[in-house]
Amino acid sequence: MQVNPYLLYNGNCEEAFNYYVRALGGKVDMMARYQGSPAADHVPPEWASKVMHAQLSIDGEVLMAADAPPGTAKPPAGFAVSLQVEDPAKADRVFAALADGGEITMPIDKTFWARRFGMCVDRFGIPWMINCE
Known part of the structure; x- marks a missing residue:
């Protein structure tokens, strides 16, 4: 079994992951957008280019994330x-x-x-x- 953090951002997932590449020496393995996916119908049109799913590798470990649909993101609490x-x-x-x-x-x-x-x-x-x- 593998455990990986899955982070939800309020529209700035791509910016965050690009920052982590520089700060942590990681590599973005994938970055899928809402546009062109079955989830596109569940977000407003201006959200189409936001990240539906991303994966970042850091020294063999994986961090995953997405831009939560508008109005659903909450400030992280209770973990680090x-x-x-x-x-x-x-x-x-x-x-x-x-x-x-x-x-x-x-x-x-x-x-x-x-x-x-x-x-x-x-x-x-x-x-x-x-x-x-």
Whole structure:
């Protein structure tokens, strides 16, 4: 069994995934649009170019997402996407990139369990935890 986070955005999924490619070194594996799909009839015409499903690979792991149909997206709550990073310098870089334009909820620093740990909410509203044991 494989567990993958599935994130829902309010119309900025493509922008977020393109940012994660730069910030995390990921690669967009697929980005399907509402237009031309059976779901096109369930969104307004101006939503046709929005993302119905996307997949991003980061170091062999997969993050999936979509633009939720208008009026259905809610701010994320009760979870964080957790990244396990082996190198403290890389943990600092990843944290800084994700926190840029967002909100730091716990500055990255040494903790009793990790060489580096920090929490932030990125500019797209997604909560992240960066851990370097």
